[in-house]
Amino acid sequence: MYAEQSSGSVTVEAGLAHHRAGRLPQAEAIYRQILASEPDRADCIFLLGIASLQVGHHDRALDLFIRAVNLQPRNSFYHSSKAAALHGLGRRDEAIASYQEALLHKPDNLDVHIQLASLMGECGDVAGEEAHYRLALQYAPDHVDTRFNLANLLVRRKQFGEAVSEFRQVLRHRPDFAQAHLNLGAVLFELTAFEECERCYREALRLDPTYAEAYCNLGGLLTKLGRLDEAEVNLREACKLNSSFPEALNNLSELLRLRERPEEAEACCREALRLKPDDVQAQVNLGNALREQGHFHEAESCYRAALDHNAAQPKALNNLGALLLDLGRPEEAIRSLRMAVSRRPDYPDAHFNLGVALLLDGQFDEGWREYEWRWRQDSKKPHLRGFRQPLWDGADIGDRVLLLHAEQGLGDTLQFCRFVPAIAAGRRVVVEVQRPLVPLLAGLPGFETIVARGDPLPPFDLHCSLVSLPGVLGTTLETIPQQASYLRADPQRTAAWRQRVGQLDGLRVGLVWAGNHTMSGDRRRSMPLERFSELADLPGVSFVSLQKGSAAGQSPPPGLVLHDWTEYLHDFGETAALVEALDLVISVDTAVAHLAGALGRPVWLLNRFDRCWRWLLNRDDSPWYPTLRQFRQPQPADWSSALKDVRAQLEKSALEHRTRLDR
Structure with a gap:
């Protein structure tokens, strides 16, 4: 790349020696001395541009690289250096064009593919970014950093299966790469592979016991798994290792709220916002903590502040909708929740809350349908029964046996067991309820058997939760059974x-x-x-x-x-x-x-x-x-x-x- 010619007693090699040793003024002086007698020496012009780039003089560097390119238009390194200067000046489209020109002259230029991938990522061209990482890996399959960057890109594209494969390849080449273990764990978390996720986080901590991010992620995982004591220990360790860590404070705040310590949760959120005032998640979490304490109007301000930063944030829209229900403003709540669902159609919490809002407003028809989304909520998954038998949709069951089972609290069972006698009339029905309710509900007419929750169930062909019965039956405000009483004590x-x-x-x-x-x-x-x-x-x-x-x-x-x-x-x-x-x-x-x-x-x-x-x-x-x-x-x-x-x-x-x- 560099000529080793001399100009009198001064040589390019002498300038390079100073340059490599970090003595830029001496190197520049030699390059200028050579150019004084040989003004079209492209290598000296290029090296002078590199020196200018190193000290942040991007304008001067660009002028020099343009001169070098004009003198040697097929030199890939000159084009890529020109691209770097353009990038430094914020002229990203021109920089991309220069990198692409560099590749025309040297398609296997690994550094250019990597730089171009990074630049395209900055410009939002995710497909282009991925393409250049993959091209770089064609030329250097064992380049760990490039494969790691590709894996992280695949995570952003939600191509989690491919991301897992790439992270595993990274770790085969560099098993002591703590961040790769952490990032692999984060993908496994998204895939609900929680056991392996935990192993990844713990391996990251074994490799680096001071890794605050790993403690933070492990604490978040343990919170989701309901291991709250362990979660709190890990989240507090993350905050101890990094006192300026808003993400850890956010995770800790949600944990404390779950542990019914909303005042402490509020303090964590306020500290997170002090560190990062535009933190949308901290604003949402602060709203959650305030709502838990009954400070509804303050909570509303927090959710709206989060939406000021990101008007389409589904979680903020959902939580605002739920809060507006607390405030008795169902029409506003329904609007906010519909917007959350439109932004994220597969958001169970928003669908469920929309169902609650519609039911509160007396719109039972749509309300019951949306209320069924509760089965997809994370909080509900541990309570799924996993029955192989199909759900009953209200159709004729012939001689098949229908299981009607309790789902939520005792009050819900008492409220919705009113539907059992009408359903049991002319059908074969088994009822399963919480044990304390069996003596009382045994007096309901029509069904074949009543079973205490936890006892073995008799054979059945279809099932339905008691709470789902109003929706299955199409119950409206006008058609709620109006018996003065439907239960009777002994x-x-x-x-x-x-x-x-x-x-x-x-x-x-x-x-x-x-x-x-x-x-x-x-x-x-x-x-x-x-x-x-x-x-x-x-x-x-x-x-x-x-x-x-x-x-x-x-x-x-x-x-x-x-x-x-x-x-x-x-x-x-x-x-x-x-x-x-x-x-x-x-x-x-x-x-x-x-x-x-x-x-x-x-x-x-x-x-x-x-x-x-x-x-x-x-x-x-x-x-x-x-x-x-x-x-x-x-x-x-x-x-x-x-x-x-x-x-x-x-x-x-x-x-x-x-x-x-x-x-």
């Missing part, structure tokens, strides 16, 4: 409870203040017993605890006498008998509210501001339960106002009860 048990509660004075009112703390949103639907101080010292009312679980041990506030026989409530059959013996049940949104409604007993629902879809909007009754009345929070977390309304109504009911007894 009469002997009810008589025994009536004798016991008959010893209490006044109106006998059952209380439930908390649901299952493991359920999503339980922080907002449940309340501590001490909040019932609004009902303390209420004359003419006797309160009876119906509360089970860890919250049952809470002490009532001063002035509230709570009669507690819950130690005898071993199943819902017994609870139903006690409910039948009471005059009224007051409950947060949990299974006992559904139980009382299904029994046709008066029930007052203490409903959080961000109500569940089944309670609909702008009504204090329920089409599902004719005897249910709602007392809603007027603002998030405002139980006090709801309980004041309850107290006022209880005073009236207690007075009416005394009046009836006095007649």
Whole structure:
């Protein structure tokens, strides 16, 4: 490439010696001295251009490379150096043309293929980028860095299977390449090959115990696998190794939110945003943490800030839609969720939330269809039954056996078991429900067998979840079965409870203040017993605890006498008998509210501001339960106002009860 001629006592080789040693001023002086007597020496012009390029003088370098190219138009190196100068000046299209010219004269120029691939990637020409990486590998199949770059490109193109193959080839040549192990693990994560993914992350950490990104990715994987203790250890290690690591803070924030520590999650998000103010994921995560705490309006601002940076971000659109449901704005929610689905048609969470929004708005036809997307949600996959038998679509089943099975919480089973008798009429039906519900639901008519969840199932040919039945049957607001009651407690048990509660004075009112703390949103639907101080010292009312679980041990506030026989409530059959013996049940949104409604007993629902879809909007009754009345929070977390309304109504009911007894 370089001539070794001399000009007097000065030689190009002498200039090159200085150049290679990093003594650029001395090298430039020699090149200029030679050019003073030989102005068309292309090699000296080229080397002077290289020196200018090295010190960042791209304009000067470009002029020199153009002179060299004009003198030797078939020299591939001169064209590629001209391309580098053009690239440095931001003239990318011209740079691409110069690289392509260089390849015309030397098609096997590996460096040019690599540089051209990188430049095309910058310009968004992903196909061109891939083509040049592959051409480079034709000339140098063992070039690890090029193969690694190709593998990463295939990941961006979502060609995960090919990417895995390329990463494996990289690691065959360089098994100690920690980043390749990490990136292979990330692809395997996308392919849900979680066991091998974990091995890759752990191998990356074995090779580099200070690899913060590997700790971050491993923590994210362990979070998805539900191994939250391990996940937190790894994510905190990532943050410790790199205190300026927004991605690790984001992952840690989501983990803390899942662990019901939203205040800590919020702090992580705010630190991530301090480090990277335009971090869309951190804005979304901050919105999630604030929503979990009931700070809905602040959460809305976060989601909208994320969308200001990226108006088509599906996750932000989905989470905003879900939040707008919490705020009771279903029309806006539906618009946002439809946009999320249009941006990402295979997004299960957005489809599911759209279903919830439509159901909340009373649009049951489309709502039930979208609600079925829940089966594709990551959170639902661990609960899939994996039945080989097909789903029932409502068609005639002849002599085949249909399994109707519980899916979600106890309340859902109590709500949707109403459809069982009509379906079982004229069909062979097996019902599977949660064990505590078996004694009560065994009284439903028509089916052949009832089985406790976890016990062996009898043979069956088709299956359907109880929660899917309204959609299968085409249920609308107008066609919800309107029985005053569709469940009945055992009469002997009810008589025994009536004798016991008959010893209490006044109106006998059952209380439930908390649901299952493991359920999503339980922080907002449940309340501590001490909040019932609004009902303390209420004359003419006797309160009876119906509360089970860890919250049952809470002490009532001063002035509230709570009669507690819950130690005898071993199943819902017994609870139903006690409910039948009471005059009224007051409950947060949990299974006992559904139980009382299904029994046709008066029930007052203490409903959080961000109500569940089944309670609909702008009504204090329920089409599902004719005897249910709602007392809603007027603002998030405002139980006090709801309980004041309850107290006022209880005073009236207690007075009416005394009046009836006095007649």
